[in-house]
Amino acid sequence: MKNKEKYKKVFNVLATSEQLHLEVDMITNKKSKTNRMKYVAAVVAICVILVGAGTGVYAAMTHFGIVDFRNRFASSVPEEAKQQIQTDIEMNQDENDTIFEMTLLESLCDSETITLVYEVSAKETGKYLFVPEDAFPEDDMCNWSDIENISAKDYAAQNNLTIVNIGGGIENREELEIVDASMDFRSVKDDVMDVYVRCNVENSTNMMEVDAVATGIILGNQDVMRLVSHFELQDLSTTEKTLYTNIVEADSNAFYRIEKVEVIQTDLGTYVDIYYINNEEDDDMSLSFHVMDDEGNIIEMAGGRASNLEGNHYKERQIFDKTEFGDSISLEAYDWDEKNIYGTIKILR
Amino acid sequence: MKEKLEMLMNEYQSNLFVIAFNICKNAEDAKDVVQDTFIDFYTSKRQFNDDEHIKAWLIRATINKSKNVTKTFWRRNKLSIEDYMETLPFETNDDTDLFEAVLNLPEKYRIVIHLFYYEDLSVRQIANILKISESNVKVRLSRGRQILKDVLKEDWEYEE
Numbered sequence: 001m002k003n004k005e006k007y008k009k010v011f012n013v014l015a016t017s018e019q020l021h022l023e024v025d026m027i028t029n030k031k032s033k034t035n036r037m038k039y040v041a042a043v044v045a046i047c048v049i050l051v052g053a054g055t056g057v058y059a060a061m062t063h064f065g066i067v068d069f070r071n072r073f074a075s076s077v078p079e080e081a082k083q084q085i086q087t088d089i090e091m092n093q094d095e096n097d098t099i100f101e102m103t104l105l106e107s108l109c110d111s112e113t114i115t116l117v118y119e120v121s122a123k124e125t126g127k128y129l130f131v132p133e134d135a136f137p138e139d140d141m142c143n144w145s146d147i148e149n150i151s152a153k154d155y156a157a158q159n160n161l162t163i164v165n166i167g168g169g170i171e172n173r174e175e176l177e178i179v180d181a182s183m184d185f186r187s188v189k190d191d192v193m194d195v196y197v198r199c200n201v202e203n204s205t206n207m208m209e210v211d212a213v214a215t216g217i218i219l220g221n222q223d224v225m226r227l228v229s230h231f232e233l234q235d236l237s238t239t240e241k242t243l244y245t246n247i248v249e250a251d252s253n254a255f256y257r258i259e260k261v262e263v264i265q266t267d268l269g270t271y272v273d274i275y276y277i278n279n280e281e282d283d284d285m286s287l288s289f290h291v292m293d294d295e296g297n298i299i300e301m302a303g304g305r306a307s308n309l310e311g312n313h314y315k316e317r318q319i320f321d322k323t324e325f326g327d328s329i330s331l332e333a334y335d336w337d338e339k340n341i342y343g344t345i346k347i348l349r
Numbered sequence: 350m351k352e353k354l355e356m357l358m359n360e361y362q363s364n365l366f367v368i369a370f371n372i373c374k375n376a377e378d379a380k381d382v383v384q385d386t387f388i389d390f391y392t393s394k395r396q397f398n399d400d401e402h403i404k405a406w407l408i409r410a411t412i413n414k415s416k417n418v419t420k421t422f423w424r425r426n427k428l429s430i431e432d433y434m435e436t437l438p439f440e441t442n443d444d445t446d447l448f449e450a451v452l453n454l455p456e457k458y459r460i461v462i463h464l465f466y467y468e469d470l471s472v473r474q475i476a477n478i479l480k481i482s483e484s485n486v487k488v489r490l491s492r493g494r495q496i497l498k499d500v501l502k503e504d505w506e507y508e509e
Contacts, residue, residue, distance in 0.1 A: 002506065003466065003505060003506050003508060004466050004469075006443075006444075006447060006504075006505075007447065007451075007466035007467060008466070008467055009440075009444065010439065010444045010447045010448050010451075011367050011448070011451075011463075011467050013437050013438060013439055013444070013448075014366075014367055014370060014437060014448075015363040015364070015366065015367050016363075017436070017437055017438065018366060018376055018380070024351055024354055024355045024358065134377065134381070180417070286455075286456065286457060305417060
């Protein structure tokens, strides 16, 4: 058998073993998709009442806020930013015939991000089990609640509930120029789900019109129920930008060149934009940079993305929990694919 | 537009899933990527010359989205690739070895190898999709093949 035949035989196994179940209506109705945050670093302390031995109805005593969700990813919210979390937000909701209601619990934004927590609750209680939009019936309930060692399917059967996948996000992504988004879910009760959405925004203004959408799909039914809430979100955060352009240490023969580094400090976090040229065509997009502290230790980032600006010019954004930088910033160039270290660069303001 | 979308989904969703899996190494992430790619196709106002142009765009978008997933900090709690491979019904150990060897290739070689061996794309077509030169595609193809040859030995024929 020729290499090509062998290769196709092997990867056809992958192609035929996964059923994608993509439906045209799902695509045309959804229009936007966010990745769900499942990075669990710490468990949120909540009070759980379980009636009976593992078969009772689940109910947490509280709602989950932005700080609770952020704690789950071991990411803190600075005190200044905590003061800016908006509650009791006025919103207008479209008329709807969905089985659920949506309440905006908290919002927080700065010049770079929008963060929301909204609650989706069933209009008729005792009938439904709300699970995250990407959960399968076979998934363990511990992924979104404090109930462990039972699948959603078994739990729903034991309690005579119908599974509903709850999702959503922000509707007017194009206007706000949302470049990426993450979501997380925590169950408050069987039929009450708190949803966390965090988006990176390119076109933020001091006062933003936001359309948050909650969606629900009853298991086995492809129809998507949608509920849109309109509200205004005010950026209460201060933003300070610092440009680092004076390169004092760098390998002049390197295939890459740093053009500038911009550090954006807000009350919520620190965003580092690294603008660089990559002259090694073969390297594609696998060149990346570690941001380091004064002792040469790599500062752990909380997120990031890279984009090709034009030709061989690139921009890499790294997001950090609030971090102070001095008059200089140090970077370590490396290949995230092959893990090679290329060298370090020091840049002054 | 819906009919066209349905036709494209039927024709390409499996192949796009395999491309996305090759980069993400995770089935759920790969499914999200394919769904996102079709949503982008449906909502974009791009004009396409013909079906080949659409196919190239879908592949390119799938690759870019998959790369973004791999660079995103908050990835799924995923099934390990070793555990996932055990769920795939490969006929022989050689098949498993080839699958594993491909997934262990550095990403830039893996993408080119896959487009060449699975999608039957020419060096020129791959260069257009990845926006790199044909000579670079040849270099990556050659290096990828050499690694596969080193790992798989007699189970992978020598090719220039």
